[in-house]
Amino acid sequence: METAIRTSTIKEKLISEFEESKKILFGNTRLRDQAIESFCKQGIPTRKNEEYKYTPVDLMLKEEFYFTANKNCSNEQIEHLKFLKGAYVAIIENGIFMEGLSNLNNLPNGLTICSLADAAKNNSTIFEKYYAQYADINADPFIALNTAMAKDGVFIYVAKNAIIEKPIHIIDISTTFENIMIQQRNLIVVDENAQAKIIESFETLDSNAITFSNALTEIVINENAIVDYYKIQDEKELGNLVNTTQIIQKKQSIFSIHTFTLSGSLVRNNLTLVLDGEHIGSHLNGLYLTAGNQVVDNHTVVDHRKPNCNSNELYKGIIDGKSTATFNGKVFVRKDAQKTNAFQSNKNILLSEDGTINTKPQLEIYADDVKCSHGTSTGKLDEEKIFYLLSRGLGTDSAKKLLMNAFASEVVDTITIEPLREYIEGKILKKFELH
Amino acid sequence: MITIKNLHASIDGKQILKGINLEIKAGEVHAIMGPNGSGKSTLAAVLAGRPEYEVTEGEVNYNGKNLLELSPENRAREGVFLAFQYPIEIPGVSNINFLKTAINEIRVYKGLEPMEAKDFLMMLKEKQKLVELDGKLANRSVNEGFSGGEKKRNEIFQMAMLEPKLAILDETDSGLDIDALRIVANGVNKLKSKDNATIIITHYQRLLDYIIPDFVHVLYNGKIVKSGTKELALELEEKGYDFIKEEVE
Ligand SMILES: Nc1ncnc2c1ncn2[C@@H]1O[C@H](COP(=O)(O)OP(=O)(O)O)[C@@H](O)[C@H]1O
Numbered sequence: 294m295e296t297a298i299r300t301s302t303i304k305e306k307l308i309s310e311f312e313e314s315k316k317i318l319f320g321n322t323r324l325r326d327q328a329i330e331s332f333c334k335q336g337i338p339t340r341k342n343e344e345y346k347y348t349p350v351d352l353m354l355k356e357e358f359y360f361t362a363n364k365n366c367s368n369e370q371i372e373h374l375k376f377l378k379g380a381y382v383a384i385i386e387n388g389i390f391m392e393g394l395s396n397l398n399n400l401p402n403g404l405t406i407c408s409l410a411d412a413a414k415n416n417s418t419i420f421e422k423y424y425a426q427y428a429d430i431n432a433d434p435f436i437a438l439n440t441a442m443a444k445d446g447v448f449i450y451v452a453k454n455a456i457i458e459k460p461i462h463i464i465d466i467s468t469t470f471e472n473i474m475i476q477q478r479n480l481i482v483v484d485e486n487a488q489a490k491i492i493e494s495f496e497t498l499d500s501n502a503i504t505f506s507n508a509l510t511e512i513v514i515n516e517n518a519i520v521d522y523y524k525i526q527d528e529k530e531l532g533n534l535v536n537t538t539q540i541i542q543k544k545q546s547i548f549s550i551h552t553f554t555l556s557g558s559l560v561r562n563n564l565t566l567v568l569d570g571e572h573i574g575s576h577l578n579g580l581y582l583t584a585g586n587q588v589v590d591n592h593t594v595v596d597h598r599k600p601n602c603n604s605n606e607l608y609k610g611i612i613d614g615k616s617t618a619t620f621n622g623k624v625f626v627r628k629d630a631q632k633t634n635a636f637q638s639n640k641n642i643l644l645s646e647d648g649t650i651n652t653k654p655q656l657e658i659y660a661d662d663v664k665c666s667h668g669t670s671t672g673k674l675d676e677e678k679i680f681y682l683l684s685r686g687l688g689t690d691s692a693k694k695l696l697m698n699a700f701a702s703e704v705v706d707t708i709t710i711e712p713l714r715e716y717i718e719g720k721i722l723k724k725f726e727l728h
Numbered sequence: 729m730i731t732i733k734n735l736h737a738s739i740d741g742k743q744i745l746k747g748i749n750l751e752i753k754a755g756e757v758h759a760i761m762g763p764n765g766s767g768k769s770t771l772a773a774v775l776a777g778r779p780e781y782e783v784t785e786g787e788v789n790y791n792g793k794n795l796l797e798l799s800p801e802n803r804a805r806e807g808v809f810l811a812f813q814y815p816i817e818i819p820g821v822s823n824i825n826f827l828k829t830a831i832n833e834i835r836v837y838k839g840l841e842p843m844e845a846k847d848f849l850m851m852l853k854e855k856q857k858l859v860e861l862d863g864k865l866a867n868r869s870v871n872e873g874f875s876g877g878e879k880k881r882n883e884i885f886q887m888a889m890l891e892p893k894l895a896i897l898d899e900t901d902s903g904l905d906i907d908a909l910r911i912v913a914n915g916v917n918k919l920k921s922k923d924n925a926t927i928i929i930t931h932y933q934r935l936l937d938y939i940i941p942d943f944v945h946v947l948y949n950g951k952i953v954k955s956g957t958k959e960l961a962l963e964l965e966e967k968g969y970d971f972i973k974e975e976v977e
Pocket residue numbers: 739740742744762763764765766767768769770771
């Protein structure tokens with residue numbers, strides 16, 4: 294019974310924090326009130342909730358948390374995280390956009406990057422048109438909580454016809470010395486015929502504090518736009534992340550999203566992509582490398598609403614130690630979405646006896662003229678391949694590393710930004726060293 | 729080079745090798761022939777250290793070392809090379825990358841510095857030429873999408889790169905057309921020296937027209953039942969394996 298009391302404690306604290314702070318938060322108070330009401334109804338999900346069966350967010354939230362950070366980092370401390378030379382860098386520290394730490398001088402025509410709270414005032418036309426239009430507060434308690442309590446985050450607007458050559462790098466970083474729960478919100482709108490490449494890194498600075506970040510990003514991709522989005526989830530051992538990504542694509546747009554989950558204590562991704570127009574192309578790639586006691590859970594939804602669209606989803610994982618990885622991929626093909634091509638695949642390698650993989654693909658097809666397929670596989674590293682490499686003089690470690698890298702390369706090779714690919718490859722190699 | 733005494737080996741509890749005796753000296757080429765299922769690949773696998781096989785009796789001395797106590801990678805580092813009968817595909821692992829790793833780990837084992845990139849590339853070019861392997865193939869993932877013949881040639885290419893002391897070619901000739909056969913044989917002949925030895929496992933005597941063996945052994949039902957010189961191979965070709973079976977049973 295203790296569990297129930299403690300869980301309700303964090304819930305109550307959040308609600309009283311909301312009452313105290315809501316007057317100073319950006320945007321529309323009525324929306325926030327509706328959202329907190331929805332959160333009250335839904336509560337913090339427990340593992341009795343089918344959608345959170347394998348992901349003990351309730352346990353992680355048993356700790357004491359502050360809701361406001363009292364520490365700021367310096368430029369030097371985060372310099373190493375700005376690994377993409379020439380990129381436009383937006384720093385979000387403990388959920389707050391930090392102009393001074395960001396590199397946003399000389400933004401090209403057609404590109405706006407600023408604090409979301411500022412955008413609510415200064416870019417109100419775009420903000421009001423798109424903000425909170427897609428992430429449904431009643432669909433998930435973390436969406437409700439975020440919509441009620443979000444303090445800040447980044448706002449990115451790419452205007453009609455603007456082609457942004459250099460990558461945009463959002464770095465979400467938690468830096469506190471005390472346990473903190475963060476509600477961060479991003480809004481990204483790429484308008485008609487525009488193009489952009491966006492990278493979002495999730496990082497923690499060295500710290501003994503537990504962080505719990507509830508980060509939500511809405512991405513709007515208008516007609517004919519092309520967007521490449523990369524997530525690099527690389528928080529330290531005490532970092533917990535619930536990351537909701539709500540994407541809407543309009544007709545003839547092309548969108549790829551690549552989610553790399555490299556570390557962190559608990560990572561839950563809720564990624565929903567709605568194809569709301571004809572002739573859309575969508576690519577969803579994911580790679581998760583788990584070890585120790587990590588819990589990584591990828592829930593994805595691909596929602597085909599209109600005819601003649603293609604979606605392709607590939608998630609791969611390597612699971613070691615006592616870690617748990619979950620993949621739950623839903624694909625909906627609505628009645629109108631004739632001539633849909635939708636493919637989904639989830640492949641896993643289990644390195645240890647104690648690791649767990651839960652994989653659940655779900656296809657719901659209501660149209661009749663479609664091509665859809667899904668497949669999952671889970672196996673060990675292939676002993677035959679290992680022996681072949683050993684017989685050429687490679688040691689067991691090198692042989693395994695080569696094979697793990699080969700497995701990961703199918704996802705890593707989808708990265709089109711060369712320095713980013715090298716960075717990820719380095720991270721992966723390092724991760725394999727630890728085993 | 730290698731002395732095999734009374735070697736018995738089993739897999740999944742099934743006895744396959746039932747007392748193999750064989751001595752091979754540096755500079756020699758030995759052919760091992762025999763009908764399907766007689767244990768030729770098993771012998772090759774046991775020498776290379778394949779973990780599924782259990783050696784139940786006997787010993788193998790390789791250049792003064794107990795071969796059976798060495799891990800598969802250390803056998804390779806000591807100069808044992810197996811050209812597989814069925815080379816597997818390893819998508820995502822580039823031929824060149826893996827050979828570079830192999831060569832450097834072998835060098836570390838021998839207490840040598842890693843090879844300079846430039847020297848490695850030169851060696852790569854030279855050996856590619858030797859086995860007439862298309863540069864494009866060498867750059868691809870290990871055996872991925874290779875034809876049967878290309879896979880076999882890639883085995884010989886790897887052998888050329890690793891410069892083994894004892895090479896075991898397990899039916900490298902099967903599935904090769906005459907041209908490929910000539911190329912493979914030519915490669916093997918060029919790599920032959922007075923310091924290394926070769927075991928050629930084959931079903932047909934065809935390859936032995938190109939690589940002249942010093943000795944020919946017939947393996948049947950897990951034992952070497954007959955040994956001789958090149959003429960034995962011709963006799964086998966002419967009479968088929970039935971005459972061996974009759975002689976033995
Ligand atoms: N995993 C296994 N379990 C049981 N028997 C096996 C296994 N692998 C091979 N064998 C048997 O071992 C015998 C020898 O096989 P092999 O060495 O491949 O013969 P060869 O190469 O001479 O054709 C065959 O009878 C084969 O069926």
